[in-house]
Amino acid sequence: MFQKVFEYAGPHKKGLYVATAIVLVSVLLGVFPFVLAYQVIAPLVMGEAITASFIIQHVILVLVCLVLQALFYGWGLNLSHKAAYDTLLRLRTALQKRFEKLPLGVIQDKGTGTVKKLFVDDVDSLEVLLAHSMPEGIANLMVPIAVYVAMFFVDWKLALLSLASIPLSLVAMMTMYSVGMKKMGPYYMAGQKMNNTIIEYINGMEVVKVFNKDADSYERFRKDISDYRNYTLAWYRAAWPWMAIYSSLLPCTIILTLPVGAWFVLCGWSALPNLILVLCLSLSIGMPLLKSLGFLPTMPQLNYKISALEQVLDAPELQQTNDLFHGIDDTITYDHVSFAYQTTQPGPDGKPAVVEDEVLHDISFTAKAGQKTALVGESGSGKSTLAKLLIHYYDPQKGSISIGGQKLCDMSLEALNSRISYVAQDQYLFNTSLLENIRLGRLTATDEEVIEAAKKAQCMEFIEKLPQGIHSMAGDAGKMLSGGQRQRISLARAILKDAPIVVLDEATAYADPENEEKMEAAIAELVKGKTLVVIAHKLPAIMNADQICVIDHGKLVAAGKHQDLIRSCPEYQKLWKAAQDSAEWKVHTAKEGA
Numbered sequence: 244m245f246q247k248v249f250e251y252a253g254p255h256k257k258g259l260y261v262a263t264a265i266v267l268v269s270v271l272l273g274v275f276p277f278v279l280a281y282q283v284i285a286p287l288v289m290g291e292a293i294t295a296s297f298i299i300q301h302v303i304l305v306l307v308c309l310v311l312q313a314l315f316y317g318w319g320l321n322l323s324h325k326a327a328y329d330t331l332l333r334l335r336t337a338l339q340k341r342f343e344k345l346p347l348g349v350i351q352d353k354g355t356g357t358v359k360k361l362f363v364d365d366v367d368s369l370e371v372l373l374a375h376s377m378p379e380g381i382a383n384l385m386v387p388i389a390v391y392v393a394m395f396f397v398d399w400k401l402a403l404l405s406l407a408s409i410p411l412s413l414v415a416m417m418t419m420y421s422v423g424m425k426k427m428g429p430y431y432m433a434g435q436k437m438n439n440t441i442i443e444y445i446n447g448m449e450v451v452k453v454f455n456k457d458a459d460s461y462e463r464f465r466k467d468i469s470d471y472r473n474y475t476l477a478w479y480r481a482a483w484p485w486m487a488i489y490s491s492l493l494p495c496t497i498i499l500t501l502p503v504g505a506w507f508v509l510c511g512w513s514a515l516p517n518l519i520l521v522l523c524l525s526l527s528i529g530m531p532l533l534k535s536l537g538f539l540p541t542m543p544q545l546n547y548k549i550s551a552l553e554q555v556l557d558a559p560e561l562q563q564t565n566d567l568f569h570g571i572d573d574t575i576t577y578d579h580v581s582f583a584y585q586t587t588q589p590g591p592d593g594k595p596a597v598v599e600d601e602v603l604h605d606i607s608f609t610a611k612a613g614q615k616t617a618l619v620g621e622s623g624s625g626k627s628t629l630a631k632l633l634i635h636y637y638d639p640q641k642g643s644i645s646i647g648g649q650k651l652c653d654m655s656l657e658a659l660n661s662r663i664s665y666v667a668q669d670q671y672l673f674n675t676s677l678l679e680n681i682r683l684g685r686l687t688a689t690d691e692e693v694i695e696a697a698k699k700a701q702c703m704e705f706i707e708k709l710p711q712g713i714h715s716m717a718g719d720a721g722k723m724l725s726g727g728q729r730q731r732i733s734l735a736r737a738i739l740k741d742a743p744i745v746v747l748d749e750a751t752a753y754a755d756p757e758n759e760e761k762m763e764a765a766i767a768e769l770v771k772g773k774t775l776v777v778i779a780h781k782l783p784a785i786m787n788a789d790q791i792c793v794i795d796h797g798k799l800v801a802a803g804k805h806q807d808l809i810r811s812c813p814e815y816q817k818l819w820k821a822a823q824d825s826a827e828w829k830v831h832t833a834k835e836g837a
């Protein structure tokens with residue numbers, strides 16, 4: 244568990260060692276007052292004469308020990324905190340570097356809340372481990388061990404008695420650890436979910452208000468935060484009895500030494516001064532023992548968080564090279580592609596485990612350059628996943644995708660991006676002007692070129708009505724734009740990009756009847772002379788495609804032209820019938836409404 248974190252400490256490991264050594268001196272200084280107390284108590288008990296100056300001398304020495312103890316402790320912790328925060332900085336930088344290389348789809352699937360939790364909360368919690376558990380824990384453990392060895396030299400029977408509280412507390416501690424670890428998975432997942440929900444809730448507040456969804460949205464928010472509370476309490480409920488047992492047992496180092504030791508003295512098996520010394524030493528190590536093992540309750544949480552961090556740091560990066568595109572044309576080939584989404588769930592050992600769910604199975608087809616290929620299938624059949632693999636959001640687990648004979652993994656993401664325009668249902672508009680939002684398609688485009696693209700995408704008629712026209716901020720304009728209008732902005736972006744391959748994933752999904760015609764015109768402009776891969780629920784829109792691929796439960800069941808499929812493919816017939824029924828239903832309801 245510590246090894247990986249320690250690796251990230253890098254050059255700051257030395258700081259941690261020095262901090263531990265200094266805290267060790269401080270803890271040792273804490274033992275001396277008890278030895279000094281013995282030196283005063285023993286002669287008194289034995290009836291030997293001691294002078295007042297002897298006592299004052301000892302009191303002064305005790306005070307000096309206490310002051311030095313505090314100074315060394317502060318110094319040690321100061322160093323350990325510096326090393327800890329330097330390590331957190333390195334760890335966050337390593338995480339950021341890893342995120343740069345992860346497939347975009349993997350990052351998006353995690354959700355903003357989870358990513359924030361990973362970077363901020365989980366990394367932060369390692370501060371306890373590095374700045375406290377390690378220097379304090381190690382120092383506070385080593386001193387009692389040394390004191391026990393010393394006690395054995397004084398009187399091994401009495402030393403054994405003062406060890407009695409340790410095995411019992413260790414059993415309680417181990418039970419608490421394993422109970423805590425079992426509850427940690429659901430607790431951690433609930434934390435991730437709560438983070439995602441809070442961020443979603445804040446981001447979506449505006450939409451929530453506009454559509455009067457306060458109650459629904461609040462209900463989900465409330466459920467996730469109360470789930471988190473419930474899982475946290477469940478963890479505490481399971482762990483606290485064991486915590487209580489060990490924290491009360493552990494410091495009771497004199498629980499047997501006092502009565503049984505006194506009996507040993509009466510029987511003549513031990514000397515009274517030795518009993519007093521062992522009692523004083525036992526009392527001196529109660530607190531360090533408790534401190535050294537007091538970090539244990541946080542260990543299940545830390546262990547889980549470290550595993551979650553390791554999982555990201557060890558996650559496979561997107562397979563790509565620095566090569567430019569050198570395919571012979573824009574023909575897209577899916578070659579025996581299988582793909583599974585990966586989700587993280589608590590494993591049987593309580594640690595996070597990756598679970599795979601294969602949603603695409605052995606898919607092979609070719610979308611010829613300059614042609615229109617449509618992907619159709621029921622909802623959830625895997626169409627969007629196929630499109631996302633093409634824009635290299637993920638790497639397939641089996642098989643490969645190539646363009647013009649060059650595999651996606653043999654080119655850079657930039658090279659691929661310059662070949663493909665991807666227009667999906669939800670296109671993100673940055674909170675900058677509409678002009679700059681469109682210009683993202685090609686950063687070198689002039690204002691005139693951007694406006695030309697906006698015209699071709701049928702955007703100008705609504706842009707001109709905005710107070711600042713194309714210079715309106717997308718954040719402000721977004722409130723005034725319909726879903727279809729926002730999509731036309733993203734089509735303008737794609738028109739400006741003018742990539743030879745266009746992937747349309749339900750691009751007209753938000754189009755209302757008024758918008759639909761304009762969207763179709765914008766799309767027609769975008770796809771002119773391009774290699775087109777289109778996903779559409781509205782089958783009539785793709786019946787003229789050069790090739791229609793029918794996807795069913797993640798498998799390619801047929802590919803061909805509309806006329807062939809309608810004759811030979813039962814899955815396509817079913818989809819076609821559903822499309823016709825829905826069209827009839829619309830006409831019917833429209834007539835009734837009229």
Ligand SMILES: Nc1ncnc2c1ncn2[C@@H]1O[C@H](COP(=O)(O)OP(=O)(O)OP(=O)(O)O)[C@@H](O)[C@H]1O
Pocket residue numbers: 352584585602620621622623624625626627628629
């Ligand atoms: N990010 C994800 N993580 C896990 N599973 C996912 C993810 N995205 C999609 N899936 C699952 O993969 C399967 C295929 O989904 P996909 O979105 O590709 O289907 P689709 O045919 O495009 O559906 P629709 O027509 O409704 O958009 C579904 O079972 C879906 O639940």
